[in-house]
Structures are given as C-alpha cells and as structure tokens.
Amino acid sequence: MSxxxxxxxxxxxxxxxxxxGMLYSEYLMLxxxxxxxxxxxxxxxxxxxxxxxxxxxxxxxxLWFKQIIFELDSVRDLFSVMLEETQxxxxxxxxxxxxxxxxxxxxxxxxxxxMTPLDFMEFRGYLRPASGFQSLQFRLIENKLGVKQELRxxxxxxxxxxxxxxxxxxxxxxxxxxxxxxCDIVEKWLEKTPGLESNGFDFWGKYQRxxxxxxxxxHTSALRETTTNRRNNSLSDWENQKKVYESIFNSKVHDALVxxxxxxxxxxAFQGAIMVTLYRDEPRFSQPHQILTLLTDIDSLITKWRxxxxxxxxxxxxxxxxxxxxxxxxxxxRSTLSDRYKVFVDLFNLxxxxxxxxxxxxxxxxMKHHLCLNWNTxxxxxxxxxxx
Ligand code: HEM
Numbered sequence: 001m002s003x004x005x006x007x008x009x010x011x012x013x014x015x016x017x018x019x020x021g022m023l024y025s026e027y028l029m030l031x032x033x034x035x036x037x038x039x040x041x042x043x044x045x046x047x048x049x050x051x052x053x054x055x056x057x058x059x060x061x062x063l064w065f066k067q068i069i070f071e072l073d074s075v076r077d078l079f080s081v082m083l084e085e086t087q088x089x090x091x092x093x094x095x096x097x098x099x100x101x102x103x104x105x106x107x108x109x110x111x112x113x114x115m116t117p118l119d120f121m122e123f124r125g126y127l128r129p130a131s132g133f134q135s136l137q138f139r140l141i142e143n144k145l146g147v148k149q150e151l152r153x154x155x156x157x158x159x160x161x162x163x164x165x166x167x168x169x170x171x172x173x174x175x176x177x178x179x180x181x182x183c184d185i186v187e188k189w190l191e192k193t194p195g196l197e198s199n200g201f202d203f204w205g206k207y208q209r210x211x212x213x214x215x216x217x218x219h220t221s222a223l224r225e226t227t228t229n230r231r232n233n234s235l236s237d238w239e240n241q242k243k244v245y246e247s248i249f250n251s252k253v254h255d256a257l258v259x260x261x262x263x264x265x266x267x268x269a270f271q272g273a274i275m276v277t278l279y280r281d282e283p284r285f286s287q288p289h290q291i292l293t294l295l296t297d298i299d300s301l302i303t304k305w306r307x308x309x310x311x312x313x314x315x316x317x318x319x320x321x322x323x324x325x326x327x328x329x330x331x332x333x334r335s336t337l338s339d340r341y342k343v344f345v346d347l348f349n350l351x352x353x354x355x356x357x358x359x360x361x362x363x364x365x366x367m368k369h370h371l372c373l374n375w376n377t378x379x380x381x382x383x384x385x386x387x388x
Contacts, residue, residue, distance in 0.1 A: 033059075040126040048123040050115040057112045058132070064101050065137035071098050072144050072182060079185045088287045095294040102301035109308040117316050124317075124324065131325025132309075134162045136169050143176035145298070146183025146343040151261040153335045155327055162325070183343045186295065187265050193272030194284075194370055201370075203275045206361035211245055214359055244352060248274075262339070265346045277350050278360050284371035296347045303342060310334055 007023060008015050025031065037055045041048040071094045078091050132138065139159060149157060163169040180188075195201040218241065222234035247253045248270065257263040265273065273292060280289035310333045313323075323329040339345050363371070 041123040044126060046122070048119060050119040051123045053112065053115060054120075054123075057108065060108065061105060062135070062137055064105055065135070065141060068098055068101055068141055069137060069144065071095075071101075072141065076144070076180070076182055076185055079182075079189060080180075088291070092287060092290055092294065095291065095298070099294055099297045099301065102298065102305065106301055106304045106308055109305070109312050113312055113315065115316075120316050128324045129326065131323055131327075133159070133323065133325035133327060136163065136172065139173060140176050142341075143173070144179075144181055145302075146181030146264070147341055148261070149177060151340040153332070153338070153340075155332055156336065181343070182295075183264060186291075186344075187269040190269035190272030190276070191266060193275050193288075195275055195279075195367055196268065196271055201364060201367045203361070204271050207271075207274065207278075207355075208249055210355055210359045210361055211249075214355060215242060215245070248353060263346055263349075264343065270346060273347060273350055274353055277354065279363070279371070282363070282368075282371045292347055295344045299342045299344045299348070303337065306333070306337055306341070310337065 006015055006017060036059065037052060039047065039051045039055070041051045075091055075094050075098075078087050078094075081087065152159065160170065160173055163173060193203075195203045198205065215238065218238050219235075222231060222238050225231035225234050247257060251267045254263060254267045254270065258266075263270070276285050276288045276292060279285045310330065313333055314330045317323075317329055319330045321329050323332070327333075342348065
C-alpha cells in the first residue's frame with residue numbers, strides 16, 4: 001500500500017496528507033516526462049552536452065504536435081455539424097490556436113541551431129535509424145489536413161513502411177488517410193456558400209459576366225496602343241489573362257488541374273471561396289473569410305517549418321549526406337517544399353481572380369437579406385432562394 005503524499009503549505013507551514021486532491025507534479029505526470037531524456041551518448045560513455053537539447057527539442061515538438069492534432073480533430077468535428085455562429089467562433093478560436101502553435105514551432109528551429117554540426121556529429125551515429133521521418137504525429141497532421149498520398153514525392157509515398165510492425169500506428173495512419181480531411185470538409189462547406197445557386201443569386205454567372213466585361217475593356221485598350229510593339233505586348237497580356245480565367249470558367253480545365261494536383265477544391269467549392277473573398281465585408285461572410293485566412297496561414301507556416309528544417313539539415317549534415325532515416329536527406333526534404341504539399345493551395349491562388357471592387361456584382365435585396373442569416377438556413381423553392 002502506498003503512503004499518502006505529505007504536503008506542506010508554503011504560507012503557514014501546515015502539513016497535511018494529500019489524499020483527495022493532486023499535486024502539480026502528479027497532475028502533470030512530471031515523473032514520467034522529466035525522466036524521459038535518455039542520452040545515448042552518456043550510455044556509450046561518451047557524453048555529448050548538446051544531445052540533451054536535441055532530445056528536449058524533439059519532445060517539445062511532439063507535445064505541440066499532439067495539441068495540434070487535438071485541435072484539428074475538434075475543428076473537423078465542429079465543421080461536420082451544422083455551422084452556427086457560435087460554432088464558427090469556436091472554429092476560428094481553435095484554428096487561430098493552431099496558427100499560434102505553428103509560429104512557435106517555426107521559431108523553435110533556431111534553438112536547435114545553437115548546436116554546431118561538430119557537436120551533432122559526435123552523437124549522430126548513435127541515432128541511426130531513428131529519424132523525424134518516423135514521426136507518427138507529423139504524418140497524422142499532414143493526413144488530417146489533407147496531404148494526399150499520391151501527391152507526395154515518390155520517396156515519401158512509401159512513408160508508412162516505417163510503421164509496418166507497429167499495428168497501432170498503422171491503424172491510426174490508415175484511419176487518417178480514409179477519414180475526411182480538413183481540406184475535404186472545408187470543400188464541402190464552401191460548396192454550400194449561399195448565393196452560388198444558379199437559380200438564385202447566381203454568383204458565378206454574374207462574376208463571369210463581370211470578368212468578360214473587364215477582359216473586353218482590356219482588349220479594347222490593347223488595340224488602342226499606338227505602337228505595334230506595345231500593342232503586341234498588351235494583346236499577349238490579354239491572351240494570358242483569358243487563359244488564366246479559362247482555367248476557372250471551363251470546368252474541364254479546372255478538373256484537369258485537380259487531377260494533376262495543381263488545384264484541390266471542386267469547381268463549386270472554388271466558386272464559393274471566390275465569393276466569400278469578394279464579399280468578405282458582408283457581415284455573414286466576415287467569419288468565413290477569417291477561416292479561409294487562417295487555413296492559408298496554417299499551410300504557409302507548415303511550409304515555413306519545412307523550409308527552416310531543411311536549412312537546419314543542410315547546416316548540420318550538408319547537401320549530400322544521407323539522412324539517418326535512409327532518405328537522401330537535404331535533397332529529399334527540399335522536394336517536400338513544393339506546392340503539392342500545400343493543402344489549401346487554392347486559397348493562395350485566389351488573388352489571381354480578384355476583380356476591382358467597382359466590378360463586383362452588386363447584391364440583390366434578397367441576397368442582402370439572406371447574408372444576414374445563417375449559412376445553413378437556406379432552402380430552394382421554384383428556383384427562388386428563400387429562408388426558413
Ligand atoms: C539536427 C537537427 C535535425 C536534423 C539534422 C534532421 C534531419 C532530418 C533528415 C535528414 C530528414 C529526412 C529523413 C531521413 O532520411 O532521416 C528529416 C526528416 C524529418 N525531421 Fe528532422 N532533423 C533535425 C531536427 C528535427 C526536429 C527538431 C524535428 C521536430 C520534430 C524534426 C522532424 C522531422 C520530420 C517530421 C521529418 C519528416 C519530414 C518529411 O518527410 O516531410 N527534425 N530530418
């Protein structure tokens with residue numbers, strides 16, 4: 001039988017048994033966490049001071065990864081149920097929390113960079129084959145956000161082999177690949193953007209006509225150029241613009257980009273994202289617009305982390321040494337900086353399709369009224385969008 005812990009109150013010195021409540025270290029299980037730094041260099045009788053920092057840094061990352069997963073799972077649940085104002089606020093709060101944690105993670109790389117490559121070399125050999133490549137939580141974050149297996153670089157497409165003998169890890173990975181990612185859920189949510197109904201406000205039809213008007217103006221002013229050189233340049237700009245817009249107006253071109261991994265959202269969701277962005281000043285679209293901004297921030301910060309990590313790796317082991325996990329090291333990591341790992345790449349590219357405020361199709365009275373109500377309270381009768 002274990003003896004009850006004695007607790008001395010620092011104010012009055014009173015000593016009492018800690019039978020019912022919990023002490024700080026108990027609650028946080030510090031006995032486990034603070035004893036979890038096993039320095040291999042010490043065990044090999046060649047202690048290297050900086051190995052302690054190396055371990056603590058990785059552990060701190062893994063703890064924050066855990067918190068990110070906790071928030072991500074909850075945000076996906078909140079998105080899946082009906083979006084009411086209070087839920088949108090909660091989503092915003094939690095996404096913002098993920099963004100702030102990621103900022104810390106990006107900056108944290110600097111602390112480990114105080115270790116010199118020479119110090120690292122002294123214990124790196126003991127680590128093999130351990131590597132961040134085997135970080136289960138990092139893969140879960142990628143999958144839960146929506147990094148797609150087929151869009152990973154070739155070497156990374158076989159990332160699950162490292163978990164092969166760990167059934168529990170394999171199960172978690174499989175689930176994270178199968179269940180709807182945050183990207184899938186956001187896509188479904190955007191598809192429901194009020195105002196997209198072709199038999200209602202018909203945003204897409206109106207937007208397309210506005211863009212055609214702008215392109216016609218551009219064409220007319222290109223033809224008015226006084227020198228052949230300038231006219232040709234302006235006409236070629238106009239041709240390029242037309243092609244860029246063709247990629248969103250022609251659903252076949254859009255779908256081809258999706259199948260190549262250059263776009264992620266469905267055509268409808270893409271329209272929703274453009275609509276939310278253009279009408280973000282409308283009260284009803286303000287929070288959705290903030291959500292889109294935070295999702296872009298998340299992608300942007302993960303890319304920044306990848307970049308900082310790659311730079312650190314190059315500094316520590318150079319460009320040509322293999323990683324302890326068996327990859328080509330720096331070269332492999334550099335290839336993960338591509339847009340194929342950006343889940344919300346479409347949100348980054350929205351700015352290509354913004355039009356001047358003066359050309360944004362004005363809202364109808366019905367639509368103005370509609371945007372004062374909840375996202376999911378719309379229904380359609382006889383082609384008219386009404387509210388319940
Ligand atoms: C001296 C510091 C570090 C070095 C030299 C280093 C090196 C590497 C290398 C070479 C790889 C490629 C896989 C391999 O073949 O091993 C890798 C992957 C990875 N490392 Fe690090 N790493 C360092 C610090 C960290 C830290 C602090 C974290 C935080 C958790 C981390 C997380 C990861 C992750 C998640 C991957 C997989 C990335 C991907 O596949 O996209 N690494 N690391």
